Amino acid sequence: MKYIGFIKEFDDVIFAKEFKDCVTHIYRDNTGIIKYLEKGTYFGGWMEAVTEVENDDIFVSNLEYFTDGEWVWPAYYSYYLKKYQNFYVSPKFLEHINKNKEKQINLTEKELLNMEKMFFIEYKKEEFIENDTLSKQLKTELETYKTYKGKNYTEEEWKIFKERLYLEYFEKE
Structure with missing residues (x-):
């Protein structure tokens, strides 16, 4: 399992980055990335609301997690990609999207349960x-x-x- 888009202020896990480190000097059109993320399959989450790091009054998303079977990302990742054209995206994830952008994401219930267990073990x-x-x-x-x-x-x-x-x-x- 590979992880992308986790922010320490919301998910205090080893694979998360601090928000200040997520805003980079590389600007890009994130439309294709966001489109790909929105195709992801929900597999778990917490009953918790995520608000902006900079402003607690602005609701971002629920604390939910999505996958394509290989990569895992939080629901709030696409929000920040829409807000900042220079928000961090791993080159490996960009490569993965380019190879798989036309594929449908079809995971079995068993695959999703295993994904959920493995993720929460890591989490x-x-x-x-x-x-x-x-x-x-x-x-x-x-x-x-x-x-x-x-x-x-x-x-x-x-x-x-x-x-x-x-x-x-x-x-x-």
């Missing part, structure tokens, strides 16, 4: 570090698709394993 990493058992349990739950004879398998590993068992069974007959 609350400091709390999980304090309770390392919970962190390991959640990561194992996300990574484990099936368990067979005490071994955990991801979904992809399980498909390969199941195919091998199937072939071995028919080779014996």
Whole structure:
């Protein structure tokens, strides 16, 4: 998972930037970026309103998060891209948008649930570090698709394993 547009004043996480560091000297037309962000799929959030960093009286958005399956961004990111033509955008994210701007974002419910779990593990990493058992349990739950004879398998590993068992069974007959 990659992150873009997180502001420390709203999301105090390791991958967020302070607002003052988000306003750059690079000006651009953000229309295509905003259009792409608006295609994103909602997967989680907090019941909290976001107001402007500079003026608490101006409502920006709810504290919600969106994804395209690879990148994650907060709802307030597009607001600041509309307001400032020089608001930070990662070159890697720009490249990603250019490659994927015509694609539809279609995520399954399972993908969104996994995205939500992984995001909130990352979001609350400091709390999980304090309770390392919970962190390991959640990561194992996300990574484990099936368990067979005490071994955990991801979904992809399980498909390969199941195919091998199937072939071995028919080779014996």
